[in-house]
Amino acid sequence: MVSPFVSRALNVGEGCAVGVVFVLVLLVILGVLGGLHRYVWRRVVRETTSAGTPWRRLGTAVFVAGPLLMLATFIGSRAGLPFWLVKVLAWPGYLWVAVALYLLLGVLVGEAVRPALRWWLRRRAARETAGAQAPAPVPITVPGEASAVALAAEPAAESEPGAEVPADPSRRVFVARVVGGAAAAVAVGTAGYGTYGVLRGPRVKRVTVPLARLPRSAHGFRIAVVSDVHLGPILGRGFAERVVATVNATQPDLIAVVGDLVDGTVDDLRSAVEPIGGLRARHGAFFVTGNHEYFSDADAWVGHVRELGLRLLANERVELPGFDLAGVNDVAGEDYGDGPDLAAALADRDPSRTSVLLAHQPVFVHEAVAHGVDLQLSGHTHGGQLWPMNFVAGLANPTVAGLDRFGDTQLYVSRGAGAWGPPTRVGAPSDVTVVELASRQA
Template sequence: MFVVLFAVVMGAAHYYLWRRAVRDTTTPGRARRIGTAVVVGLFVLLIAGLALNAGFLAWPGYLWLACAFYLALLFGLLEVPRALLNRAARRRSARATGAAEVAGTPEPVATGPVATEPVTAEPVATEAPAGPRTPEERTRRLFIARSLAAVGGVATAGVVGYGTTQALGDPLVKRVPVTLAKLDPRLSGYRIAVVSDIHLGPLLGRAHTERIVRMINEQQVDLVAIVGDLVDGTVAELGEAAAPLRDLVSTHGSFFVTGNHEYYSGVEPWLGELDRLGVHPLRNERLSVERAGAAFDLAGVNDVTGRNFDDGPDFARALDGRDRSNPVVLLAHQPVQAHEAAKHGVDLQLSGHTHGGQMFPFHLAIGLQQPVRSGLATVDGTQVYTSNGVGFWGPPVRVGAPPDITVVELRHNFAGR
């Protein structure tokens, strides 16, 4: 159903692209036929890449998806200057036509008295006929269309090229201090590596995992938290790609909570595989983390998508009955889960899911569903940190939302003692 809906939307988008990039920039003939075939071929490639999820189709298909999106967006923004330029061309053509008609009209010659008859005035057209009226106007409109198509194409290539380097390059390492009122001073400085949305799949494989593991290990953290959307495929397909996770090194181990994509990829086999690799799933569970005689609670809840698989989040099971004098750090894939977490007295929630928007202007839509797009914020009294993630979904492009690995450093509020 998703593929069908996506095909309808992208079909409409490709028709718009064809009008602006092919029909408006060519005259009937061979060039237009070739351009039409190219647009149709790109549309088929895109749908095939999504439906078959094979790397050799997914790479060009998803890259074209990003190009089609930004090209349609830019063509839309160029509609106003296009209309103004075409209007100016029409007026110039009309003036030129009027001047030619005046120049070609003979002067009246007086020949003596002439009998006249009443003349009935014919209605005069007040609107110009649709479309170019003269060869000159057609030439100007063709030039305008080609110029704007070139501007849109160059800008799209620049944006997508930049976004691809961001998505495929090394993630940023962010260091975020978070003060917890109830944190024991002996735990101040405790460091948690937060990584989300790795999205192993047809475009990201073992090398991607190896780079993430290397970068996390370089930080020498106390604990690793993987907050969902590790994979886009089954264990049989991607088990080898995930295998480097066994090499993660930290003082108190690595932990995982489900994201929505795990439920599309076979959640039970993946949870078993991660446990085998030494990455411990927290399924509506809680444990105590101790250092130097002080402790905080680490809890994890399932993603909200699990409700459709009889495996939803259970905050009461994970959080009730704990010692409330100790702070609790909750792993939950989606920031929106903070509303429920706040009711259970969670001090800090670590999340992902949003990709930081991944491709501007999708940043603007995140707030319709999630309370935090990226970074540290407070939701109903609970602090929430949302990572941009280290992978991507769909196009291998990130614009305005670079990938990141975050080292969250827990701090005691010494000033509040």
């Protein structure tokens, strides 16, 4: 039997080991971020400007302030900084994430362009040098001829077209400015357009899902799927109003808010989330938790969502005309003793009825298949949000966006109405999806 003293010592030792691993991982991440920022700064700023010039100082200041604001935003939102300060930091900090990503991609593409551009400039310089050093025609009188002209010249010492020309510092700077300037322009333009796409609000997407067991009476039933609104320090009350107006304009039969409604506490976001109470549908609006609710005190949000008039489906179901609607807590709730329980949600139901499940994360589809669910509605992935992050999202999720099938279970994943982190989307436009159920008997 282990003594209490030894047990406490083991627990302390285990905690220290976890702490050391965390610090080491954090240092590695910071080192990688620092190295990537230095690489991009060298290509975009140092190689395109002269030392001591205002442009060099300004570019360096941006590359120092950007990552610092980014880290301050990520850490500050979790370290209890005043919400007003987090809002001030969030705009430049989160936007830098998007700009830095596309700066890096632009510079990497530029590495392939540089050799071709240098080769073309060398060829052009060689041709110009050859033309400048070509001998002029010299008239020569040949004895016995009345008038004859020949070309006389010393052997040419100039470079042949295509021959190697010594490196020219001004040419190197020109190449650096073309590549660096193009990378910066593309990065800022891409991030700017992607931010505009988010702030203008989600667009409506319509999908028809045929269900084998759906009765004729439920044919054409429309569910508005709202996911990943992420109201927080950037997307606030005005954005919530745009989302609600978009959803209500579709006149759905039912509204399903499938998690990640907020990023912050009830006290900080009470005003921002208030318009959500204006969601209207014939059979009401339903809500299930996402992982970000658990990061933001899920118990408080569950209570507040109910006050707003949304019906919470916490491992439970409701019988609707033609099908059963079930909802489960997000899988992140397992760390808080509040995880999903699909068996409880489907207990004592008539298995001959069609079942539609609300579950925030697509990975839960494997549980849905095991329990014979007909259709699962999810979000969470944002469709990748910032290309090429959709490929990363695809490694962790069975479906990144759209309709898919797993056995007899269909899965629909919305790209979401808002955005997390940078209020920017590239290659993954935000949406509110109207899912229309179709009966094969119709």
